[in-house]
Amino acid sequence: MPDPTARFSDRVADYVRYRPHYPDAMWDALVERCGLAPGDRMADVGSGTGISTGPLLDRGVFVYAVEPNGAMRAAAEAALGERAGFDSIDGTAEETGLENASVAAVVAGQAFHWFEPEGTRREFARILRPGGRVALCWNERLTDATPFLRDYEALIVRFGTDYTTVDHRNVDDARLAAFYGRPYESFSFPNEQQFDFDGLRGRLLSSSYVPAEDAPDRMPMLEALRGLFDRYQEDGRVGVLYTTVLYVGALPALPERR
Numbered sequence: 001m002p003d004p005t006a007r008f009s010d011r012v013a014d015y016v017r018y019r020p021h022y023p024d025a026m027w028d029a030l031v032e033r034c035g036l037a038p039g040d041r042m043a044d045v046g047s048g049t050g051i052s053t054g055p056l057l058d059r060g061v062f063v064y065a066v067e068p069n070g071a072m073r074a075a076a077e078a079a080l081g082e083r084a085g086f087d088s089i090d091g092t093a094e095e096t097g098l099e100n101a102s103v104a105a106v107v108a109g110q111a112f113h114w115f116e117p118e119g120t121r122r123e124f125a126r127i128l129r130p131g132g133r134v135a136l137c138w139n140e141r142l143t144d145a146t147p148f149l150r151d152y153e154a155l156i157v158r159f160g161t162d163y164t165t166v167d168h169r170n171v172d173d174a175r176l177a178a179f180y181g182r183p184y185e186s187f188s189f190p191n192e193q194q195f196d197f198d199g200l201r202g203r204l205l206s207s208s209y210v211p212a213e214d215a216p217d218r219m220p221m222l223e224a225l226r227g228l229f230d231r232y233q234e235d236g237r238v239g240v241l242y243t244t245v246l247y248v249g250a251l252p253a254l255p256e257r258r
Contacts, residue, residue: 018202033248034105034133046111050076066091094119098127107135125251142241148232159221160209184249191242
């Protein structure tokens with residue numbers, strides 16, 4: 001599999017414009033369950049273009065935005081660089097560069113499935129203050145809720161380069177239980193995007209598993225997408241539905257070194 005830290009470098013503009021954001025209700029639940037207050041410091045790991053960072057800044061939290069991909073980090077800095085409480089950091093989930101016990105919580109939005117679990121678990125436990133929480137969240141696209149979504153999923157399976165390998169839904173209950181090492185909470189929220197054809201095209205092209213611009217499957221994929229849109233559009237738009245999932249829990253403390 002290509003280096004996950006570089007997968008989105010050639011599709012940042014589409015990512016910024018067309019990726020789904022998270023519902024306000026999810027952020028309210030995250031802030032409450034993590035016990036965050038204005039002025040608290042937290043890490044947004046795999047922060048990408050700042051989709052997770054912005055709403056946390058809106059709630060008065062100081063955010064270390066940790067992102068290894070230079071193009072995505074630059075997009076976040078362009079959008080949020082003037083905001084109070086924003087600190088952009090070139091780092092990874094396994095090596096954030098943050099100090100011991102420096103944050104009240106860690107969030108990973110649409111990112112945990114790219115991390116190496118054991119190294120990430122140790123690093124998050126190291127940077128968390130006692131009693132700190134880890135929040136993992138994803139927008140899970142519904143694949144069988146409407147005829148359009150069923151055919152859209154089939155298109156991705158047909159043309160995606162490694163879709164089934166990198167799909168974040170591979171993070172199942174067993175993997176979450178192994179990561180947290182203790183009981184964790186789960187929440188879900190409805191979410192939706194409405195697209196014209198250009199928006200649907202951009203949403204597809206923002207995905208890491210879509211063929212690159214010079215790949216032979218690129219144009220056939222876009223032609224198939226055009227046919228799909230024309231078949232299902234109503235008043236020039238189609239709906240992409242999601243369930244936004246949120247997991248919150250503490251991590252066992254690291255063993256003391258002797």
